[in-house]
Amino acid sequence: xxxxxxxxxxxxxxxxxxxxxxxxxxxxxxxxxxxxxxxxxxxxxxxxxxxxxxxxxxxxxxxxxxxxxxxxxxxxxxxxxxxxxxxxxxxxxxxxxxxxxxxxxxxxxxxxxxxxxxxxxxxxxxxxxxxxxxxxxxxxxxxxxxxxxxxxxxxxxxxxxxxxxxxxxxxxxxxxxxxxxxxxxxxxxxxxxxxxxxxxxxxxxxxxxxxxxxxxxxxxxxxxxxxxxxxxxxxxxxxxxxxxxxxxxxxxxxxxxxxxxxxxxxxxxxxxxxxxxxxxx
Amino acid sequence: xxxxxxxxxxxxxxxxxxxxxxxxxxxxxxxxxxxxxxxxxxxxxxxxxxxxxxxxxxxxxxxxxxxxxxxxxxxxxxxxxxxxxxxxxxxxxxxxxxxxxxxxxxxxxxxxxxxxxxxxxxxxxxxxxxxxxxxxxxxxxxxxxxxxxxxxxxxxxxxxxxxxxxxxxxxxxxxxxxxxxxxxxxxxxxxxxxxxxxxxxxxxxxxxxxxxxxxxxxxxxxxxxxxxxxxxxxxxxxxxxxxxxxxxxxxxxxxxxxxxxxxxxxxxxxxxxxxxxxxxxxxxxxxxxxxxxxxxxxxxxxxxxxxxxxxxxxxxxxxxxxxxxxxxxxxxxxxxxxxxxxxxxxxxxxxxxxxxxxxxxxxxxxxxxxxxxxxxxxxxxxxxxxxxxxxxxxxxxxxxxxxxxxxxxxxxxxxxxxxxxxxxxxxxxxxxxxxxxxxxxxxxxxxxxxxxxxxxxxxxxxxxxxxxxxxxxxxxxxxxxxxxxxxxxxxxxxxxxxxxxxxxxxxxxxxxxxxxxxxxxxxxxxxxxxxxx
Numbered sequence: 001x002x003x004x005x006x007x008x009x010x011x012x013x014x015x016x017x018x019x020x021x022x023x024x025x026x027x028x029x030x031x032x033x034x035x036x037x038x039x040x041x042x043x044x045x046x047x048x049x050x051x052x053x054x055x056x057x058x059x060x061x062x063x064x065x066x067x068x069x070x071x072x073x074x075x076x077x078x079x080x081x082x083x084x085x086x087x088x089x090x091x092x093x094x095x096x097x098x099x100x101x102x103x104x105x106x107x108x109x110x111x112x113x114x115x116x117x118x119x120x121x122x123x124x125x126x127x128x129x130x131x132x133x134x135x136x137x138x139x140x141x142x143x144x145x146x147x148x149x150x151x152x153x154x155x156x157x158x159x160x161x162x163x164x165x166x167x168x169x170x171x172x173x174x175x176x177x178x179x180x181x182x183x184x185x186x187x188x189x190x191x192x193x194x195x196x197x198x199x200x201x202x203x204x205x206x207x208x209x210x211x212x213x214x215x216x217x218x219x220x221x222x223x224x225x226x227x228x229x230x231x232x233x234x235x236x237x238x239x240x241x242x243x244x245x246x247x248x249x250x251x252x253x254x255x256x257x258x259x260x261x262x263x264x265x266x267x268x269x270x271x272x273x274x275x276x277x278x279x280x281x
Numbered sequence: 282x283x284x285x286x287x288x289x290x291x292x293x294x295x296x297x298x299x300x301x302x303x304x305x306x307x308x309x310x311x312x313x314x315x316x317x318x319x320x321x322x323x324x325x326x327x328x329x330x331x332x333x334x335x336x337x338x339x340x341x342x343x344x345x346x347x348x349x350x351x352x353x354x355x356x357x358x359x360x361x362x363x364x365x366x367x368x369x370x371x372x373x374x375x376x377x378x379x380x381x382x383x384x385x386x387x388x389x390x391x392x393x394x395x396x397x398x399x400x401x402x403x404x405x406x407x408x409x410x411x412x413x414x415x416x417x418x419x420x421x422x423x424x425x426x427x428x429x430x431x432x433x434x435x436x437x438x439x440x441x442x443x444x445x446x447x448x449x450x451x452x453x454x455x456x457x458x459x460x461x462x463x464x465x466x467x468x469x470x471x472x473x474x475x476x477x478x479x480x481x482x483x484x485x486x487x488x489x490x491x492x493x494x495x496x497x498x499x500x501x502x503x504x505x506x507x508x509x510x511x512x513x514x515x516x517x518x519x520x521x522x523x524x525x526x527x528x529x530x531x532x533x534x535x536x537x538x539x540x541x542x543x544x545x546x547x548x549x550x551x552x553x554x555x556x557x558x559x560x561x562x563x564x565x566x567x568x569x570x571x572x573x574x575x576x577x578x579x580x581x582x583x584x585x586x587x588x589x590x591x592x593x594x595x596x597x598x599x600x601x602x603x604x605x606x607x608x609x610x611x612x613x614x615x616x617x618x619x620x621x622x623x624x625x626x627x628x629x630x631x632x633x634x635x636x637x638x639x640x641x642x643x644x645x646x647x648x649x650x651x652x653x654x655x656x657x658x659x660x661x662x663x664x665x666x667x668x669x670x671x672x673x674x675x676x677x678x679x680x681x682x683x684x685x686x687x688x689x690x691x692x693x694x695x696x697x698x699x700x701x702x703x704x705x706x707x708x709x710x711x712x713x714x715x716x717x718x719x720x721x722x723x724x725x726x727x728x729x730x731x732x733x734x735x736x737x738x739x740x741x742x743x744x745x746x747x748x749x750x751x752x753x754x755x756x757x758x759x760x761x762x763x764x765x766x767x768x769x770x771x772x773x774x775x776x777x778x779x780x781x782x783x784x785x786x787x788x789x790x791x792x793x794x795x796x797x798x799x800x801x802x803x804x805x806x807x808x809x810x811x812x813x814x
Binding site for chain 2: 038040041042046060061062063130133134216217220221230231233234235236237238
């Protein structure tokens with residue numbers, strides 16, 4: 001693990017991304033203690049501009065925006081990371097099955113993946129929330145549902161390619177159980193590009209959550225950056241601080257995940273010409 | 282009966298007769314031009330306000346529909362399609378003399394039969410007439426221009442029910458013999474208003490053109506009125522400030538900005554002085570413990586800082602409500618009941634009451650409740666304020682902000698909620714807008730008492746107050762207020778005014794806003810001077 005981190009640290013963007021995310025992670029964990037006020041309490045007059053008492057000002061009902069942004073880190077990171085891993089779980093299973101067994105399974109599963117891929121992400125999530133209401137876990141599920149096809153395709157591609165390699169043929173000849181071949185032989189070799197995809201998906205998940213919050217569809221009980229932006233819409237002219245600070249926080253997290261993904265990409269794909277993630281090497 | 286309005290019309294006709302002289306041209310209304318209204322019509326399925334009380338449809342109905350009477354800015358009744366009216370001494374028989382020679386927007390003649398048809402066919406479908414409809418014993422039309430309605434018992438506010446906002450007239454020749462709720466005319470209406478529907482492009486715009494058959498010629502002056510579908514309050518006001526739209530009903534978050542923008546003189550912010558009281562309220566579900574306990578409801582009232590909610594969510598433009606009967610009903614509200622003194626913001630007192638009710642503080646929490654509301658401004662801010670305030674006394678509030686339709690189903694159809702936040706219009710009389718929150722309600726009608734609270738004593742007083750002569754009603758409403766203040770199935774938080782913004786390039790804006798209660802601008806009297814068309 002430390003060796004892996006050291007390798008990331010030697011890449012161009014990796015260390016910056018890693019540093020940003022570590023800071024956010026610490027903030028998320030310690031938010032309750034760092035925050036100067038109870039984020040859900042009315043601690044001042046509404047719409048106070050930033051000052052020494054309220055570093056980021058107060059919102060439209062008099063809550064301390066700095067505390068809200070700090071505590072919002074937790075929800076935004078949690079949604080980003082757990083949705084990305086949930087998507088990995090769903091997409092991974094589908095991709096592995098389709099890529100290993102080919103044939104009918106491949107046809108059925110990959111068409112299903114494509115079906116999800118052509119659905120506009122935000123519409124899928126809007127539907128889910130309109131039907132079941134906005135709660136935190138549903139939100140994670142909904143975001144995961146929207147992004148899993150990406151993971152499925154990456155893993156599928158890896159499996160299709162690796163399955164034809166000699167070491168797999170050798171394993172089959174040695175009559176190893178299928179589960180062993182999939183999990184122990186192919187999967188470890190298929191993982192590197194998937195890890196990059198997970199980091200990218202985490203930033204995508206944060207953006208989707210912010211979008212939903214902005215539309216007023218996030219869980220009102222959990223403070224998140226997107227939700228802070230929703231209220232801020234009506235005060236763009238009169239209270240710039242309500243939109244600028246949560247917006248900057250979203251930006252920071254997304255940039256952090258993208259830079260980490262960039263670093264990971266350099267590590268797992270050392271032959272690639274150094275460049276942006278997603279572009280052909 | 283010559284009314285002031287008729288006199289004005291005569292004077293106006295005289296002024297038209299001499300309008301040929303060029304000196305008068307600048308202040309003589311002229312035809313032409315159009316107005317754009319910024320309204321969020323998302324979710325609006327039909328325009329017929331005999332069948333829906335969806336606010337955007339109500340805004341738009343004033344363009345195409347008309348009724349027997351309207352109200353001016355002082356709340357005085359003025360004649361529209363009825364030229365005179367009277368009530369029998371026993372308060373049971375209402376006679377309306379109707380305007381002659383009027384035609385519907387499709388050119389068919391309008392007669393008393395249409396008015397009688399609207400009452401009998403739409404009465405049971407109209408939310409506001411639900412009080413009146415069961416009491417009607419007969420509706421007669423002795424001639425083409427007279428309608429006589431007989432009730433089994435008097436209702437003091439009956440005249441208000443025949444107002445154009447509650448009772449827009451519908452054409453018999455279009456609706457007779459059809460299935461009324463599914464009649465295509467609900468989306469492409471035929472009416473008596475100053476404009477008629479030209480084209481409805483869902484999600485984009487609804488355009489209306491001058492109704493050549495409008496009864497009050499030479500009005501209207503504008504060639505067309507276009508409803509631009511603009512969803513967010515901020516964008517609605519932006520459109521008005523940029524001159525892309527000419528009118529908007531302002532959301533509270535936008536009023537300060539509108540007033541600031543009005544300083545350049547291009548737009549004007551108007552407060553509707555005598556608006557229908559708009560009460561934001563919390564409904565408690567009596568079926569859920571511990572909300573069935575009056576001490577708990579009282580404690581939650583003590584724990585609510587209503588002044589703070591008025592200051593924050595309503596930007597200081599609303600004020601804490603005083604009792605179940607809004608103060609705007611100045612002839613009916615009895616000031617002996619005043620929530621400001623009965624239930625001042627007092628978290629300590631609230632804590633004591635909850636201790637007595639057997640809900641002691643354990644690890645900083647006493648109990649947890651759900652607060653549900655439509656995820657819109659200003660409910661969103663009100664709900665978050667309440668959550669912050671109740672947390673102080675150890676009540677953990679779970680917020681459920683929902684889409685309007687899902688929220689209506691949850692609260693009013695399924696009664697599956699703890700506490701619901703809503704804003705209700707009091708309309709022009711407690712009988713029309715207030716009783717619905719408190720009287721027994723076995724049915725599942727949206728925006729009526731969802732709490733499960735049913736007190737026959739209160740119902741009796743409400744019925745007596747509805748039928749009593751005007752001067753005796755205040756004493757009854759005093760008892761009404763006292764019972765509600767004790768039982769609190771619903772607590773009234775704030776009482777909010779209504780603000781509009783309009784472009785000043787129009788002439789006749791005073792007339793445009795010569796309205797009160799639930800009426801909206803009809804754009805019949807407004808015109809554009811030559812330079813600004």
